[in-house]
Amino acid sequence: MPNKKKSEKLKTVLPSGGEDISFFEQVYDVVRQIPRGRVTSYGAIAAYLGTRMSARMVGWAMSGAGAVKPKVPAHRVVNRNGMLSGKAAFATPTLMEELLAKEKIKVKDDTILDFEKKFWDPAVELAL
DNA sequence: CTCCTGACTCAGC
DNA sequence: GGCTGAGCCAGGA
Numbered sequence: 001m002p003n004k005k006k007s008e009k010l011k012t013v014l015p016s017g018g019e020d021i022s023f024f025e026q027v028y029d030v031v032r033q034i035p036r037g038r039v040t041s042y043g044a045i046a047a048y049l050g051t052r053m054s055a056r057m058v059g060w061a062m063s064g065a066g067a068v069k070p071k072v073p074a075h076r077v078v079n080r081n082g083m084l085s086g087k088a089a090f091a092t093p094t095l096m097e098e099l100l101a102k103e104k105i106k107v108k109d110d111t112i113l114d115f116e117k118k119f120w121d122p123a124v125e126l127a128l
Numbered sequence: 129c130t131c132c133t134g135a136c137t138c139a140g141c
Numbered sequence: 142g143g144c145t146g147a148g149c150c151a152g153g154a
Binding site: 041042043046052053054055056057059060062063065074077078079080084085086087088089 | 134135136137138
């Protein structure tokens with residue numbers, strides 16, 4: 001079956017230094033490390049990767065989060081406001097909220113309550 | 129090959 | 142204090 005590495009398509013042009021992983025994989029790696037009951041923002045991940053302004057790429061990387069394995073808890077990633085901007089990208093627009101609810105995360109009006117309290121900063125937790 | 133859009137964010141008005 | 146524009150990287154038409 002002609003299918004082995006879909007990520008190969010996402011092959012990046014990262015500077016030759018040893019890092020062959022793409023920007024997307026870096027995002028996935030960080031997101032997978034998000035502990036249960038915690039959430040983070042695209043900007044935080046982007047900042048952790050060193051590209052604060054490329055938060056869009058982070059969100060976009062999440063577009064393939066459901067297609068990449070192992071599974072990426074994209075539902076724990078929201079925008080800077082804590083709003084579930086990407087809920088529409090899930091199987092169902094309510095799936096994201098449900099998943100968060102299972103982690104004891106309260107969501108009101110598509111926005112995470114106590115967001116800053118449940119906020120998980122990779123730059124701090126991972127202390128890179 | 130060029131143009132546009134996209135799960136964002138910041139700065140300016 | 143809310144809206145608009147610009148910047149970011151990458152992929153699809």
